[in-house]
Amino acid sequence: MKWRSLEESEAIDTRPLREIFAERKELIAKYVRLETQAIHARSVAELKEKYLAANILAVGAKAPQFELPDHDGKIVSSAALLVQKRVVLCFIRGRWCPFCVGQMEAMNLIVPEIENAGAALVAISPQTIKQSFFMHDQHKLHFPLLSDAGNQVARQFGLSYRVPEFQADVYRRAFVNLPFTNGDESWELPIPATYILDRDGSVLYASADEDYTERPEPKDIVAALQAKP
Numbered sequence: 304m305k306w307r308s309l310e311e312s313e314a315i316d317t318r319p320l321r322e323i324f325a326e327r328k329e330l331i332a333k334y335v336r337l338e339t340q341a342i343h344a345r346s347v348a349e350l351k352e353k354y355l356a357a358n359i360l361a362v363g364a365k366a367p368q369f370e371l372p373d374h375d376g377k378i379v380s381s382a383a384l385l386v387q388k389r390v391v392l393c394f395i396r397g398r399w400c401p402f403c404v405g406q407m408e409a410m411n412l413i414v415p416e417i418e419n420a421g422a423a424l425v426a427i428s429p430q431t432i433k434q435s436f437f438m439h440d441q442h443k444l445h446f447p448l449l450s451d452a453g454n455q456v457a458r459q460f461g462l463s464y465r466v467p468e469f470q471a472d473v474y475r476r477a478f479v480n481l482p483f484t485n486g487d488e489s490w491e492l493p494i495p496a497t498y499i500l501d502r503d504g505s506v507l508y509a510s511a512d513e514d515y516t517e518r519p520e521p522k523d524i525v526a527a528l529q530a531k532p
Contacts, residue, residue: 315412316408316409317412319520319522320405320406320409320518320519320520320521321520323405323409324402324405324516324517324518327401327402327405327516328516339473339477342469342470342473343470343473345469345470346466346467346469347513347514347515350464350494350513351513353464353513355461355462355464355494355511355513356494356496356511356512356513358461359460359461359462359494359496359509359511360459360460360461360498360506360509361506361509362506362508362509363505363506364505364506365504365505366381366392366460366498366500366504366505366506367456367459367460368380368381368382368504369451369456369459371427371449371450371451371456372432372449372450373432373435373447373448373449373450374435374436374439374440374447374450375432376432379425379447379449381500381504382504384423384425385500385501385502385503385504386502387423388421388422388423388502389421389422389500389502389507389528390422390423390424390425390499390500391410391422391423391424391425391497391498391524391528392425392426392427392497392498392499392500393406393410393424393425393426393427393495393496393497393498394426394427394428394457394460394462394494394495394496394497394498394511395426395427395495396428396429396492396493396495396515397429397430397434397438397484397485398428398434398435398437398438398441398484399479399484400515402495402515402516402518403428403495403515404438404442406495406518407426407438407442407444408442408444409521410424410426410446410521411442411443411444411445411446412521413521413522413524413525414445414446416525417524417525417528420528420529420532421528421532422499422528423446424446425446425447425449426446426447426448426449427449427450427451427456427457428448428449428451429450429451429453429454429457429491429492429493430450430484430485430486431450431452431484431485431486432450434450434484434485435448435449435450451493452485452486453489453491454489454491454492454493457493460493460496460498462494462496462511463491463492463493464491464492464493464494465489465490465491466490466491466492471490494513494515495511495512495515495517495518496510496511496512497509497510497518497519497524498510499524499527499528499531501531507527507531508527508531
């Protein structure tokens with residue numbers, strides 16, 4: 304199943320993210336084998352049983368500082384970003400995930416609003432610099448994609464987990480080769496999460512979900528920024 308970028312579509316999709324995701328879920332329900340759908344649902348259920356999202360870095364905490372390479376290999380420092388403005392930080396799984404693609408394209412549309420609210424948008428994934436470059440280029444993104452090798456930063460935010468073997472088998476059969484995409488054999492991913500960091504590094508907003516098909520609406524991120532100038 305090929306997930307088209309907005310640039311490949313006839314028109315830019317400005318629908319709420321929940322509507323875009325609902326459409327993708329319908330396509331998955333129609334075209335993906337029921338056994339495969341059940342395996343992904345089981346993985347999400349097991350993550351929820353561990354209350355992973357409940358134990359992420361929370362509002363009021365100080366975010367760890369990081370230096371990571373972007374899609375062009377340029378080192379991006381959180382400290383340098385925060386000297387200038389607040390930061391909206393999205394943790395995603397990778398370019399192979401249709402829900403990550405949908406979220407990034409939707410966030411791309413609100414970059415001007417984020418900047419007008421005095422913030423910068425940055426996304427982090429465990430994929431390699433090359434994979435981040437491909438994603439940035441294909442989807443014409445206007446913000447940096449940072450490569451978090453080994454999920455080291457995601458782990459500090461309380462987001463990382465190991466893909467269970469029963470789900471890893473499905474990914475292998477679907478040619479989702481995480482060791483190749485991420486450049487290591489860990490089979491670790493972050494649960495998707497969105498943060499707003501204040502200029503002192505404190506967490507102003509935190510949203511995460513073990514279910515990778517659930518993400519905050521971009522307009523809600525803008526509203527959160529505007530509520531705390």
